[in-house]
Amino acid sequence: MATRKKSDNGATAAAAPSRRAAAGNGAAASADAIRGDVELRKQLLRSMLFQRRFEERCAEAYALGKIGGFCHLYIGQEAVSTGTLSILRPDDYVITTYRDHGQALARGISARSIMAELFGRQDGCSGGKGGSMHLFSKEHNFLGGHGIVGGHVPIATGVGFAIKYRGGDQVIVCFMGESVVNTGAFHEALNMAGLWKLPVVYIIENNRYGMGTSLERASAIHDIYERGAAYNMPRAQCDGQDVFEVRKAVAEAVERARKEKLPTLLEIRTYRFMGHSMSDAVSGTYRSKAELEEHMRRDPIVLLRSSMQEAGEIDDAYVAKLDDDLKKEVQDAWDFADQSPEPPLEALYRDVLVETTSDEHATTSA
Numbered sequence: 001m002a003t004r005k006k007s008d009n010g011a012t013a014a015a016a017p018s019r020r021a022a023a024g025n026g027a028a029a030s031a032d033a034i035r036g037d038v039e040l041r042k043q044l045l046r047s048m049l050f051q052r053r054f055e056e057r058c059a060e061a062y063a064l065g066k067i068g069g070f071c072h073l074y075i076g077q078e079a080v081s082t083g084t085l086s087i088l089r090p091d092d093y094v095i096t097t098y099r100d101h102g103q104a105l106a107r108g109i110s111a112r113s114i115m116a117e118l119f120g121r122q123d124g125c126s127g128g129k130g131g132s133m134h135l136f137s138k139e140h141n142f143l144g145g146h147g148i149v150g151g152h153v154p155i156a157t158g159v160g161f162a163i164k165y166r167g168g169d170q171v172i173v174c175f176m177g178e179s180v181v182n183t184g185a186f187h188e189a190l191n192m193a194g195l196w197k198l199p200v201v202y203i204i205e206n207n208r209y210g211m212g213t214s215l216e217r218a219s220a221i222h223d224i225y226e227r228g229a230a231y232n233m234p235r236a237q238c239d240g241q242d243v244f245e246v247r248k249a250v251a252e253a254v255e256r257a258r259k260e261k262l263p264t265l266l267e268i269r270t271y272r273f274m275g276h277s278m279s280d281a282v283s284g285t286y287r288s289k290a291e292l293e294e295h296m297r298r299d300p301i302v303l304l305r306s307s308m309q310e311a312g313e314i315d316d317a318y319v320a321k322l323d324d325d326l327k328k329e330v331q332d333a334w335d336f337a338d339q340s341p342e343p344p345l346e347a348l349y350r351d352v353l354v355e356t357t358s359d360e361h362a363t364t365s366a
Contacts, residue, residue, distance in 0.1 A: 034248045038313050044086060044243050045308065046322060048078035048301045051102040053326045054111060055274075057334060058101065058118060058132075062278045066338075067118045070147075071132045074102030076273035079300035080205050081106040083246025084173060087254050093163075093172035095143040095156050098133035099205075103175060104145075109137045111333035121340035128343045129351070149210075150176070150183035153202070157189040160198030164261055171199045171257040173250075178267075179210025181224050190265065194231030199257035201250065202265045205240065207272045212286035228265035240270030241298045271295040 035041070055073045062071045074081065077099075085094065085106040096103050104114050109125055117124025118132050126136050126145075135145040143159070146152035156174035163170050180186050181204065193200050204224060208215050215222060228235030234256060238249040246268060253264035273296055275282050282292065308314045 079243040096175040115333040115337040119337040123340040160200035193263040225267035240268040
């Protein structure tokens with residue numbers, strides 16, 4: 001899918017760069033930088049395949065009762081997380097929705113700590129109290145994992161404000177599903193970011209369905225990146241099954257945020273190969289098996305692997321060994337999580353109230 005372009009009429013066009021204008025933003029989005037060398041492409045393939053194998057075992061663990069509560073798998077969307085997070089620096093920030101396993105892995109959080117969190121164990125990245133939907137890591141500037149649809153978008157705007165207030169050059173990437181765009185929090189948060197010129201990259205992972213409701217039944221416009229025009233915000237749309245297209249679009253947005261302190265709204269069109277959650281049928285209810293099979297022909301992992309094999313960069317033996325190594329790493333995460341203890345009873349009272357410096361400040365000011 002070619003990247004879509006949008007221009008405004010009159011004064012708005014001058015104030016808010018269109019997708020066409022954004023494409024000329026500089027070297028960050030050059031073809032060589034986006035595709036990288038063979039080593040980078042191997043890393044991208046590894047990241048996507050690692051997420052796939054991890055999520056497959058999560059489905060198995062959920063069926064066995066080792067994972068409780070809700071569990072939303074990322075299978076089919078791996079090019080979005082991999083392409084996006086491969087552009088960021090370690091000191092940048094990431095915030096996301098409840099479909100967060102793949103993004104956490106792509107950000108560098110260990111498979112052990114993620115699986116332990118899914119199992120509700122003490123060694124999990126959120127101490128075993130967050131579960132599937134609430135993965136956090138201060139070390140990786142990974143700010144969740146949020147269960148309320150759209151509830152995290154204002155937080156991303158707040159982080160963008162903090163970055164600008166402190167004079168930093170970091171950016172924050174905010175992932176969301178397409179159903180978020182119909183919430184009030186989305187409107188308020190993007191309006192503030194557009195007004196205050198904040199370094200936030202808002203990424204809509206448009207997988208076509210908000211739970212079981214198709215985009216066409218829920219949104220008056222279907223090219224939802226166009227909503228950025230209402231906030232005087234640069235905006236773009238790209239193919240989420242092509243990891244290089246994702247890297248290109250995100251690189252442009254990140255460079256804009258870092259250098260110009262301007263937000264961007266990206267619509268990345270992708271498709272989930274699983275149901276909305278583990279309690280949802282893969283097909284046969286709100287989407288047909290034929291539709292699913294059509295989209296699975298553009299599996300992002302297969303697309304990258306095939307292109308690398310055709311270029312002679314990898315062969316079947318390389319892919320087989322990589323797959324075997326990743327399966328072993330996921331099994332190690334499973335074993336680690338199984339052996340990790342459950343949080344003690346007193347953990348219920350931890351992390352409920354955060355002590356601030358308010359009292360200390362009042363004392364020293366008296």
